[in-house]
Amino acid sequence: MSTLARKKGVGAVIWDYLTTVDHKKIAILYLIAGGIFFLLGGLEALVIRIQLAVPNNDFISAGFYNEVLTMHGTTMIFLAAMPLVFAMMNAVVPIQIGARDVAFPFLNALGFWLFFFGGVFLNLSWFLGGAPDAGWTSYASLSLASPTHGIDFYVLGLQISGLGTLIGGINFLVTIINMRAPGMTYMRMPMFTWATFVTSALILFAFPPLTVGLIFMMMDRLFGGNFFDPALGGNTIIWEHLFWIFGHPEVYILVLPAFGIFSEIFATFSRKRLFGYSSMVFATVLIGFLGFMVWAHHMFTVGLGPIANAIFAVATMAIAVPTGVKIFNWLFTMWGGNIRFTTPMMYAVAFIPSFVIGGVTGVMNATAAADYQYHDSYFVVAHFHYVIVGGVVFALLAGAHYWWPKMFGKMLDEKLGKVTFWLFFIGFHLTFFIQHFLGLMGMPRRVFTFLPGQGFETGNLISTVGAFFMAAATVVLLANVVITTVKGKRVGADPWGDGRTLEWAVSSPAPEYNFAQIPLVRGLDAYWIEKMEGKKGLTPAEPLGDIHMPNPSFLPFVISLGLFIAALGFLYNQDYAWGKWVGIVGLLVTLGAMFLRSVIDDHGFHIHKEEIMEAEKKGAGA
Amino acid sequence: MANHTNSGNPNVDLAYRRKKNAEEMKFQVISFILMIFLTIVAFFAVGYEGFSHWFSVPFILLLATVQVAFQLYYFMHMSHKGHEFPALFLYSGVFVAFLTVLAFVTIVWV
Numbered sequence: 001m002s003t004l005a006r007k008k009g010v011g012a013v014i015w016d017y018l019t020t021v022d023h024k025k026i027a028i029l030y031l032i033a034g035g036i037f038f039l040l041g042g043l044e045a046l047v048i049r050i051q052l053a054v055p056n057n058d059f060i061s062a063g064f065y066n067e068v069l070t071m072h073g074t075t076m077i078f079l080a081a082m083p084l085v086f087a088m089m090n091a092v093v094p095i096q097i098g099a100r101d102v103a104f105p106f107l108n109a110l111g112f113w114l115f116f117f118g119g120v121f122l123n124l125s126w127f128l129g130g131a132p133d134a135g136w137t138s139y140a141s142l143s144l145a146s147p148t149h150g151i152d153f154y155v156l157g158l159q160i161s162g163l164g165t166l167i168g169g170i171n172f173l174v175t176i177i178n179m180r181a182p183g184m185t186y187m188r189m190p191m192f193t194w195a196t197f198v199t200s201a202l203i204l205f206a207f208p209p210l211t212v213g214l215i216f217m218m219m220d221r222l223f224g225g226n227f228f229d230p231a232l233g234g235n236t237i238i239w240e241h242l243f244w245i246f247g248h249p250e251v252y253i254l255v256l257p258a259f260g261i262f263s264e265i266f267a268t269f270s271r272k273r274l275f276g277y278s279s280m281v282f283a284t285v286l287i288g289f290l291g292f293m294v295w296a297h298h299m300f301t302v303g304l305g306p307i308a309n310a311i312f313a314v315a316t317m318a319i320a321v322p323t324g325v326k327i328f329n330w331l332f333t334m335w336g337g338n339i340r341f342t343t344p345m346m347y348a349v350a351f352i353p354s355f356v357i358g359g360v361t362g363v364m365n366a367t368a369a370a371d372y373q374y375h376d377s378y379f380v381v382a383h384f385h386y387v388i389v390g391g392v393v394f395a396l397l398a399g400a401h402y403w404w405p406k407m408f409g410k411m412l413d414e415k416l417g418k419v420t421f422w423l424f425f426i427g428f429h430l431t432f433f434i435q436h437f438l439g440l441m442g443m444p445r446r447v448f449t450f451l452p453g454q455g456f457e458t459g460n461l462i463s464t465v466g467a468f469f470m471a472a473a474t475v476v477l478l479a480n481v482v483i484t485t486v487k488g489k490r491v492g493a494d495p496w497g498d499g500r501t502l503e504w505a506v507s508s509p510a511p512e513y514n515f516a517q518i519p520l521v522r523g524l525d526a527y528w529i530e531k532m533e534g535k536k537g538l539t540p541a542e543p544l545g546d547i548h549m550p551n552p553s554f555l556p557f558v559i560s561l562g563l564f565i566a567a568l569g570f571l572y573n574q575d576y577a578w579g580k581w582v583g584i585v586g587l588l589v590t591l592g593a594m595f596l597r598s599v600i601d602d603h604g605f606h607i608h609k610e611e612i613m614e615a616e617k618k619g620a621g622a
Numbered sequence: 623m624a625n626h627t628n629s630g631n632p633n634v635d636l637a638y639r640r641k642k643n644a645e646e647m648k649f650q651v652i653s654f655i656l657m658i659f660l661t662i663v664a665f666f667a668v669g670y671e672g673f674s675h676w677f678s679v680p681f682i683l684l685l686a687t688v689q690v691a692f693q694l695y696y697f698m699h700m701s702h703k704g705h706e707f708p709a710l711f712l713y714s715g716v717f718v719a720f721l722t723v724l725a726f727v728t729i730v731w732v
Binding site for chain 1: 714715717718721722725728729730731
């Protein structure tokens with residue numbers, strides 16, 4: 001049953017990935033799918049910037065602009081950033097805590113396929129009558145009036161992919177609580193693992209409100225409900241609250257893993273222990289906690305009243321404190337360190353000033369009275385792109401370069417990596433810095449064009465030029481990936497030479513069982529401790545024995561496919577008679593696959609001791 | 623002495639276990655009786671004409687909270703060691719749900 005180092009045909013490889021429950025392969029699936037959606041979202045961004053390059057432009061129509069704008073936001077948040085974050089988590093976290101896999105490998109695969117089908121469903125809207133066009137926030141007062149099926153694609157697609165995210169979050173919570181190696185206490189967990197833990201808790205609490213909101217919207221649009229229609233006794237503000245009770249924690253769901261990635265990179269390439277580790281942990285937890293008490297700062301101008309606005313303004317500003325703690329800890333990690341400016345480290349260093357700008361404008365937005373000026377202007381657009389691109393995308397690019405050898409066994413080319421970095425860094429600031437001023441000068445967000453003579457021409461043109469720099473960076477990155485895959489040399493366990501955490505103790509890529517023997521963790525930066533004591537490998541915590549592995553399964557794919565079919569059917573429920581029946585068939589496929597999963601006893605298989613010893617001799621493993 | 627072994631097996635110290643179990647049984651019976659009593663009180667509060675809804679509805683909600691606590695702590699053993707994480711996540715969930723409900727009864731324009 002073991003598949004160690006066996007040559008396979010293309011079909012076998014595809015089948016392997018369709019049925020895999022291995023966290024390392026699921027990480028690659030997340031990376032590929034998230035990467036494709038990232039390119040798609042990037043193309044949409046380019047279309048937006050081309051349209052806004054000059055005044056009175058007619059590159060695309062106003063209606064199509066709304067669709068492109070909506071899909072850019074929705075794709076980037078739900079289908080690019082989140083799965084790429086999950087790619088990093090899957091690739092690294094189980095190995096970092098000294099585990100052989102996540103707690104529920106089957107659910108891990110299910111989470112991926114739900115996300116994937118949800119994303120594909122959402123993007124089908126381009127070909128089936130028009131994409132959603134009410135902004136990524138899809139406020140009910142606007143989206144209920146949308147004439148096409150776009151919003152229905154949004155509502156159903158996000159429900160499916162949201163289910164996947166929720167499953168993933170719960171999986172990582174259980175994994176981190178239950179699967180840590182002996183000696184891996186909470187306060188010895190690497191910072192990225194801590195970030196994953198808090199992020200997963202945020203997912204657990206933030207996604208249910210979104211799901212409730214989406215179900216209300218689905219009822220209103222497809223099944224004759226009226227939760228949001230004031231004319232029928234509903235309340236349109238309920239959607240805004242539900243969306244932002246999810247939406248604000250979502251920002252932290254994205255940025256906390258980014259903080260975790262940078263914490264690893266700063267420590268590794270400064271060759272120093274992370275400064276103020278315990279305060280970093282505390283700050284991460286505090287940001288997660290405060291993240292739930294600030295959602296109404298997105299709604300200052302709704303008219304909640306001065307008391308609510310004041311409370312949410314102060315709570316929002318409070319988040320700057322733990323974030324500041326983190327910024328200083330990173331700076332002090334570098335201070336006195338033996339710094340190496342590798343590609344990931346350059347992203348990390350560039351991240352600090354970029355993110356601080358985003359944070360400062362965040363505090364400005366949090367000032368409720370001033371927000372009446374900033375609201376719905378390009379200032380807000382500039383702000384959130386500084387935190388999400390300057391924080392999350394930088395982290396994902398840094399993490400991709402940093403962990404690429406761990407995921408694929410080959411180093412990305414450093415020269416091309418640095419070219420990517422400089423193009424992206426310059427392009428990013430060129431695009432978004434000027435938007436602060438466009439906003440302050442009065443340019444509203446989400447407009448499809450602007451008139452000449454209002455002083456917006458130069459700023460918008462600069463912004464568009466910057467967007468092309470970022471596109472060029474992405475092209476270089478893709479070229480780098482192709483060149484590395486074709487010509488790259490295989491690397492050993494610790495290709496950066498300064499690895500501190502457990503993932504650098506196993507071969508690149510890790511064998512399917514991760515650790516031949518579960519390691520004994522003797523402190524923070526477990527691998528670094530062993531290296532400093534002159535040891536080659538980790539101290540084992542168990543004798544070498546047979547390893548129990550889960551069987552691959554095609555059912556996660558089928559379960560998700562069923563929901564995809566069901567969503568397609570219910571979408572056309574009101575238009576065609578077959579809609580309902582297709583929906584029911586889809587649900588039956590899902591429930592049938594779940595039934596099979598319940599009744600078929602699957603005990604997994606064992607990799608025998610002899611096979612492991614042979615694989616270890618060939619250089620796999622720890 | 624069997625009672626002073628450090629084997630970690632809770633069944634070793636039988637006398638202690640027996641005492642503990644008896645104690646726990648006592649608590650469970652008491653909380654069971656209390657829960658039935660509270661349920662009767664709740665029925666009474668609704669049935670009695672003399673109380674207005676402004677009294678009986680919050681009162682029943684209070685009784686429900688007490689019952690949930692009994693259920694969690696005495697029947698689902700949340701008072702025992704090793705339940706810190708379920709407790710943490712339970713209370714966090716309650717907190718988020720409370721905030722949501724609070725927002726919906728205060729700041730939605732109705």
